[in-house]
Amino acid sequence: MKYIYFLTAFLLLSPLYGQKIRTMNKGRAAAKNYAVTIPYKDIRGLAITEVIINGKIYTFMVDTGAVTAISPQLYEELQLSSAANLEITDSGNLARSMKVVTMPDISVGGLVFKDIPAAVTGESPFFQCLGIDGFLGSNLMRNSIVKFSHKSKTITFTDKHKEFSLDKKKGFDLGLDKMQSNPHLGAVFNSGDKKINETLLFDSGMTAFYETSLNGYTSKIKDSNIFTVLNEAEGSLSLGINGVAPNSMQYRLLLPDMKLAGATFKNVTVTTTDSNNSRIGAELLHYGDVIIDYPGKKFYFRPYSIGEIDMGEKNWPVQPVIKDGKFVIGIVWDPAFNEEILLGDEILSFGEIDYESITVCDAFTTVLRPKDDIALIRLKDVNTGEIKEVELVRR
Numbered sequence: 001m002k003y004i005y006f007l008t009a010f011l012l013l014s015p016l017y018g019q020k021i022r023t024m025n026k027g028r029a030a031a032k033n034y035a036v037t038i039p040y041k042d043i044r045g046l047a048i049t050e051v052i053i054n055g056k057i058y059t060f061m062v063d064t065g066a067v068t069a070i071s072p073q074l075y076e077e078l079q080l081s082s083a084a085n086l087e088i089t090d091s092g093n094l095a096r097s098m099k100v101v102t103m104p105d106i107s108v109g110g111l112v113f114k115d116i117p118a119a120v121t122g123e124s125p126f127f128q129c130l131g132i133d134g135f136l137g138s139n140l141m142r143n144s145i146v147k148f149s150h151k152s153k154t155i156t157f158t159d160k161h162k163e164f165s166l167d168k169k170k171g172f173d174l175g176l177d178k179m180q181s182n183p184h185l186g187a188v189f190n191s192g193d194k195k196i197n198e199t200l201l202f203d204s205g206m207t208a209f210y211e212t213s214l215n216g217y218t219s220k221i222k223d224s225n226i227f228t229v230l231n232e233a234e235g236s237l238s239l240g241i242n243g244v245a246p247n248s249m250q251y252r253l254l255l256p257d258m259k260l261a262g263a264t265f266k267n268v269t270v271t272t273t274d275s276n277n278s279r280i281g282a283e284l285l286h287y288g289d290v291i292i293d294y295p296g297k298k299f300y301f302r303p304y305s306i307g308e309i310d311m312g313e314k315n316w317p318v319q320p321v322i323k324d325g326k327f328v329i330g331i332v333w334d335p336a337f338n339e340e341i342l343l344g345d346e347i348l349s350f351g352e353i354d355y356e357s358i359t360v361c362d363a364f365t366t367v368l369r370p371k372d373d374i375a376l377i378r379l380k381d382v383n384t385g386e387i388k389e390v391e392l393v394r395r
Helices: 072-078 125-130 214-224 282-287 360-365
Strands: 035-039 041-043 046-053 056-062 084-089 095-102 106-108 111-114 117-120 134-136 145-149 154-158 172-176 183-191 194-202 210-213 228-235 238-240 248-260 263-273 288-293 298-303 318-323 326-332 346-350 374-380 387-393
Touching (some): 194 214, 210 248, 214 248, 214 263
Parallel strands (some): 056 134
Antiparallel strands (some): 035 154, 046 056, 172 183, 183 194
16 A cells, blocks of 8 residues: 555546537647746645636646646636536546536746636545645647656746757657547556557556556456456545545556656556556656657656666555545455455554544645554444454555
């Protein structure tokens, strides 16, 4: 358990586009030959920055895996009107009908984006806990070259290829979603003489490194035996903008060798996701600068160190998730604990972490995990209310 749960907004238009809307790829940057660099606040790897709308400062997440979206509170404050709705799907494959609006001018570091379509989400802890008013999605960024630099905690928007001395021969092909320009790139998985290719969404709004689509894994990858199955269990792993994903059979996997954008990652622990998209998340930024050339359809990764990157880690046998404002067991990976630990058991404490004294928002801003590899978890039984304690080992 590297994180309390896998936090990802991931707003994707479903095939039910809604009345009169065929694309969210509208609007533009007001300037030409621009290059602006803005600072961002890093919250568990997520890039949070300030924008100006109607002369007032607001806080947005920069999310390549999402369509531009705003909170219901900002929708009311800006007094916007909506002529259509869209079905929008989140990371747990949960869909919700959302209003679509055209935003007033959005100033990002002095660069003004005009007439950008945005979805109006429902209520979500994402806004309160991350302190944000919305998401800057790929439909806003689609005409720019965007550089994420974790070392300097900055994002640069430009339309000039010379800004980053880009050599297209060293870039990797990028596919853009037709509805909202989400960026997809290819990865190669190796195990001995076996090799398989997968297309991954680069989702800067996901805290983890890599998640594979459950549907894609079971239909395409599973029989290749390139992944080692560490655990399989029924439960829920993720919290998206539309809520907690329902229980389903999930897998925790080990990928020995992964080649992505010219870099090699070894011993990658992977979990499946209910989303139809396999994703590379914001943790990639910890290992190097990422440049997305949206108009040139190229992806660049500039690693901070030379050589292979070993991602090996130990994992806990249970996975917490947030449900109805409480921390509960979302999945039990080790079947040896199936009699003692139940899905939905409330977590009262885990090692030195007192879950009764922390808030839901603490899970959005802090990595909650015991310091030691052996920890006692204290639970309230979901059925009887009985208090029970179980010793767990991170392996």
